[in-house]
Amino acid sequence: MTRLVVCVLILAVSLAQGRHEKYEGHQLFRVAITSEELGKLEAHLDILSATPATRSASGKIEALVRLSPAEKQQWLPYFNQRNMAYTKIIDNLADILRDEEAKVQRARSAASRSSRFSFEVYHRHQEINDYLDSLAKRYPNLVTVINAALSFEGRQIKYVRISTSRFENLRKPVIIIDAAAHAREWVTPPVALYIINQLVVDIVDSNLLEYIDWIIIPVVNPDGYEYSFDEDRMWRKTRSKAHPGSDECPGVDVNRNFDHHWGTRPDSANPCAIVFEGPRPFSEAETRVVRDAVLQHVDRTALYISIHSYGNMFLYAWGNNGTLPDNGLILNLVGVHMAEAIDKLALDKAKRYVVGNAAHVLAKTSGTSRDWTRAVGIPLTYTLELPGYEYGFLVPPEYVWQIVTETWAGIAAGANYVLYNW
Known part of the structure; x- marks a missing residue:
């Protein structure tokens, strides 16, 4: 091993130790x-x-x-x-974070020796954007990259449109998927990227590509995502500083910032809370990216899924009060259909997926993307909580392939329901 490599490794270890000291x-x-x-x-x-x-x-x-x-x-x-x-x-949480850091670095080092984009590591935001741009160049008739907006700190939020008809066939249903609304949920972007791969590169089911248009946002919250790599592994919110109290407590919970019963939960009003809803609905550029992508195609969007981690759940509306939308039975049916497809491929130690109304399964929430997208007219909307096994959202890289492949089976099941019932 060269002296330069040794120095780089020592520097990486020292930075990781310093980054996690706050959790000693x-x-x-x-x-x-x-x-x-x-x-x-x-x-x-x-x-x-x-x-x-x-x-x-x-x-x-x-x-x-x-x-x-x-x-x-x-x-x-x-x-x-x-x-x-x-x-x-x-x-001691700091010990757990240092152990995760070492595993992530080893996985990235191994993946760097391959010329193929890996779905088994945690990529940084710029790497993900570069990959999306490369797909658009390789598959110009299928993939369009949308430079949707700049984040609060100036990072480009990109998403892809995947379509055989360039979104011009208005009879085709649309499926919208987003990931990494919460910064520390690192396992969610690999799932979004793998879905793109299955539709564009490997094309495992040509009907899902031919007869459905897709919008996939791999990293909704790039500022928080990068901050969780460089500064604070446990960071969840955005990094905005445009609200009262932001000097002490920056950031907004993206999944409390949508305009559906926003401002009705006292627990979300505190700027220092992890579920802070922001100073007003859609105050965050990150939230507005999802909003604008949805509203542009809302009349033909059939399915919306926001990918989160963790808990093995498909949750549906209404999360603010526990009542059901008029299509509550169908929401449950399709959720179970997707969950069963995942459970068939799951590890033996994995918990089976729970499907249900968010307020009944967990607790009442306001301002979520799941409820807002249902309110504006998308019939099937879900919060998908991925597996964490015994690691929570600190999922070691060796489990990522399992999670992305089994989750694709669930997404494909939902897409096939749309295909044959839209």
Whole structure:
């Protein structure tokens, strides 16, 4: 190994250690709570995930909560006073993050020796944009790259239109998929990119390409995504600083910034909360990219899926109050159809997918893309929560191929439903 390579590796390790120092002594706890308590805690704490009550022995939602040493002093007594059972599962989050960093670096190093774009690593935002541009050059009759907008920090938010008729055949249904609305959910862009590959490069089902138009946004939130690589692995929001309190607490939760019952949840009003809804609906350039892509083709868009991590769930409207849209039965039917296709390919240790109304399965939310897209007229809209296994959203690269391939099976099942029922 050359001296230069050694120096680069040492530098990378030292940067990773420094990046994760802020989480020294932070611990993760599973806390049994009600859906109402979940909403309240999100205003104050970092809730990494929530397990549906149907999977819980206690009959309550099990929230995965990160507590700093100072937060432990405040919140463990709070849990005790309210008989909220909790169990510590991670003693030092910084150690877990350093381990993940090493695995990610090894996977990227191995992939760099191949000339083929890898779907088994976590690519940076510019690499993803470059890949989209390369596809447009290789397949100009199928792929059009849209330079949709600049993020708050000036990064280009790109998405692709995939069509055999350049979106000019208005009788064809449209499917819209986005990923990485939440910065730390690294496993979501590989799924979006693999869907593009299956439609354009490998063309595993020509009917899905010939008779459906596709819009796929691999990285909705590039500022937050890059920040989670370079500065804070646990970052979730955008990096905007255009709201009161943004000097101390920058960023907005993209998935609370849509104009559907926006401003009706007190837990989303705090700028320092991980679910901060922003100063107004569509305040974020990132949210407006999704909005504009949807509204441009809303009359013929049949299916919208926002890919998130983690929890093995297909969630549908209405998340703000738990009532069902007029096509609630069909939403459940198609969700189950997609879930079953994924479960057939899932690892033995993976949890089976849960399909249901978001408010019933987890908790009430406002301003989500899933509910807004349903409200503006798209019949089938879902939040898809990918598997995390025992790793949460810190999924090691060796599991990425499993996740992208099984998820494609679910997407294809949903697309085939659209194809034959639109």
